[in-house]
Amino acid sequence: MQLTLARLNEQPEIFYSIQGEGKSLGVPSVFVRTSLCNLHCIWCDTDYTWNWKNTRFPHANDATPGYRKFEKKDWIVKIDIEAVADLVADQPCKNIILTGGEPLLQQPALAALMRALRARATGYFFETETNGTMVPSAEFDADIDQYNVSPKLENSNNSRKLREKPAAYHFFAQSSKANFKFVVAEPQDLDEVLELIERYQIPADKVYLMPEASTAPVLQQKRQWVVDICKNHGFRYSDRLHVQIWGGKKGV
Numbered sequence: 427m428q429l430t431l432a433r434l435n436e437q438p439e440i441f442y443s444i445q446g447e448g449k450s451l452g453v454p455s456v457f458v459r460t461s462l463c464n465l466h467c468i469w470c471d472t473d474y475t476w477n478w479k480n481t482r483f484p485h486a487n488d489a490t491p492g493y494r495k496f497e498k499k500d501w502i503v504k505i506d507i508e509a510v511a512d513l514v515a516d517q518p519c520k521n522i523i524l525t526g527g528e529p530l531l532q533q534p535a536l537a538a539l540m541r542a543l544r545a546r547a548t549g550y551f552f553e554t555e556t557n558g559t560m561v562p563s564a565e566f567d568a569d570i571d572q573y574n575v576s577p578k579l580e581n582s583n584n585s586r587k588l589r590e591k592p593a594a595y596h597f598f599a600q601s602s603k604a605n606f607k608f609v610v611a612e613p614q615d616l617d618e619v620l621e622l623i624e625r626y627q628i629p630a631d632k633v634y635l636m637p638e639a640s641t642a643p644v645l646q647q648k649r650q651w652v653v654d655i656c657k658n659h660g661f662r663y664s665d666r667l668h669v670q671i672w673g674g675k676k677g678v
């Protein structure tokens with residue numbers, strides 16, 4: 427069985443860093459970045475996992491001089507599970523974050539990876555990032571320790587039909603392993619967040635709000651009103667450490 431991973435600097439994108447967002451913010455972690463996504467968020471900062479040449483999806487960077495869609499074959503790598511397990515096992519920590527792209531597009535292979543690593547050593551903790559559009563399989567759910575669910579809003583430019591999948595939202599709202607991270611671009615995004623929370627009965631203490639920002643000045647600008655909303659509604663605030671420390675740099 428193989429995984430399709432993002433390729434960066436000619437290598438599968440697996441790296442040791444700290445979790446920069448959400449519930450585990452600040453935790454030293456190893457990131458395994460899967461390629462491919464079923465959504466196309468206009469502000470996505472990992473667009474090299476889906477914004478392929480000859481596709482029609484718009485991106486906020488389209489007007490940036492020099493920005494080009496990605497040649498798929500140059501940005502993905504297919505790699506055997508045991509080879510991925512070798513690369514992950516060599517890393518200095520056992521908090522593993524499956525990220526993407528959309529990792530849940532590859533549940534059987536990721537479940538196999540988690541089992542392969544646990545067969546080698548104890549102490550692994552696996553988190554997955556997800557856009558919350560796919561219901562996890564029983565097999566995947568048994569292996570994963572934490573879901574970091576980031577439902578997309580209107581500001582992502584995905585149609586509601588694509589981004590809001592009731593069965594998946596109900597699953598995550600009821601899972602004790604799940605937390606929800608909403609990316610808010612403007613104060614009016616709150617209305618949509620509150621609607622989703624009401625519709626799917628998501629407990630407030632599982633909700634994190636995070637400003638949409640790809641640069642430190644924009645992040646700073648949005649912090650105050652996002653924090654105020656969190657205080658008013660009992661949500662948690664998530665910063666974006668990676669933007670603060672590294673800006674838009676990839677693979678860090």
Ligand code: SF4
Binds near residue numbers: 463465473
């Ligand atoms: S769901 Fe995540 S990876 Fe996919 S396009 Fe949106 S931000 Fe990017």
